[in-house]
Amino acid sequence: MEHVGIDLGSSQSSICIVRGGEIVKQKTLSTHDLGAFLARQQPSVVVMESCAESRRVALMARESGHEVRVVPTSLVRTLGVSTRNIKTDRRDAMNLAVTSYRLGEHLPAIHIRSEQSAEALDLLRGRTNLVQMRTQSINYVRSQLRKELLGRPRCGAETIGAVVGDLLDLTKPKYLAIKTHLAQIELLNGQIAELDAQVRQLAKREDAQRLQRIPGVGPGLDPPESA
Numbered sequence: 001m002e003h004v005g006i007d008l009g010s011s012q013s014s015i016c017i018v019r020g021g022e023i024v025k026q027k028t029l030s031t032h033d034l035g036a037f038l039a040r041q042q043p044s045v046v047v048m049e050s051c052a053e054s055r056r057v058a059l060m061a062r063e064s065g066h067e068v069r070v071v072p073t074s075l076v077r078t079l080g081v082s083t084r085n086i087k088t089d090r091r092d093a094m095n096l097a098v099t100s101y102r103l104g105e106h107l108p109a110i111h112i113r114s115e116q117s118a119e120a121l122d123l124l125r126g127r128t129n130l131v132q133m134r135t136q137s138i139n140y141v142r143s144q145l146r147k148e149l150l151g152r153p154r155c156g157a158e159t160i161g162a163v164v165g166d167l168l169d170l171t172k173p174k175y176l177a178i179k180t181h182l183a184q185i186e187l188l189n190g191q192i193a194e195l196d197a198q199v200r201q202l203a204k205r206e207d208a209q210r211l212q213r214i215p216g217v218g219p220g221l222d223p224p225e226s227a
Contacts, residue, residue, distance in 0.1 A: 002044040004066075005097030006034070007089045008053045014089035017044075018097040026090060035060040047100040049073060049092075050110055058112045069100060069109040120202055127195040134188040137181040144178050157189055196221055 002024070007014040009031055017025040029037060031053060038046065038061045046061040047069045048054050058068045100107055113121065134157060141164060142152060148168065155163040161182045164170070170179045202208055203219040211217050 002042065003097045003100040004041065004044045004046045005093040005095070005100060006046065006048040006057065007093040007096065008048055008051050008057060009089065010053070012089075013053075014093040016090070016093040016097040018094075018101045021098075021101055023094065023097075026094065028089070031057075035064075038064045038066060041066070043067075045069065045100050047071060047096045047107065047109075049096070055112060055118060059115075062112075068112065069107055070112060071096065072108060072110045075108055123195060123198055123202070127192060127199065130188055130192050130195065134185055134192065137185045137188070140181050141178055141185075157185060161186055 003018045005016045005018070011031060012028055013031045013034060014028050015026065015037070016023060034057050038057075041064070043065045044067070046058075046066045048057060048071070050070050050073050054070050058070050061068045138157060138160060141160065145152065145164065145167070150167055153163050153167065164178065164182060168175055168178065170182075199219050199221060203212065
């Protein structure tokens with residue numbers, strides 16, 4: 001069986017095919033065209049490093065009848081991939097293919113998420129990103145209040161706009177940055193609320209309900225940020 005090492009890139013990917021321990025082909029093609037390439041390739045062992053593109057390419061490889069191994073990022077250096085901080089796509093694809101041939105089923109690989117699991121994870125990560133953005137804006141407003149010797153009034157992300165509006169005349173030009181950040185917080189509140197609704201819907205799924213029987217397991221929605 002052939003072993004196909006793929007060094008994935010955002011636009012271009014390098015491929016190395018090893019058969020019987022010998023390199024039989026090396027090529028570079030558009031990452032977008034990998035699906036068509038894998039569909040033409042005879043059933044093989046396809047190996048790649050975990051990255052943003054790997055899950056989609058791994059699923060396409062499976063659909064084309066290949067055995068797929070996605071190597072965790074924490075282990076690729078031991079395989080000679082990107083050693084000495086030098087990125088050589090052609091060499092990295094070769095190292096992946098050769099290592100797959102030598103180690104076979106003993107090559108460490110990570111679980112490939114299903115579409116449903118990946119969508120849920122993307123939703124949670126997207127929400128976390130928005131919460132972090134909101135926290136940065138809240139912290140900025142908080143620091144400006146301290147500069148005005150107004151301390152840290154008790155309020156949450158939903159009420160900080162009204163509280164600060166009572167403390168400062170936001171029509172003054174010098175408070176434009178604070179006013180802009182408050183508008184950003186209000187916008188993020190609405191966006192986070194939309195994602196929260198989707199998370200709660202996910203939490204109603206049968207598999208999620210089973211997990212929530214474990215103490216401490218739940219939707220994981222954070223309380224509003226306080227200023």
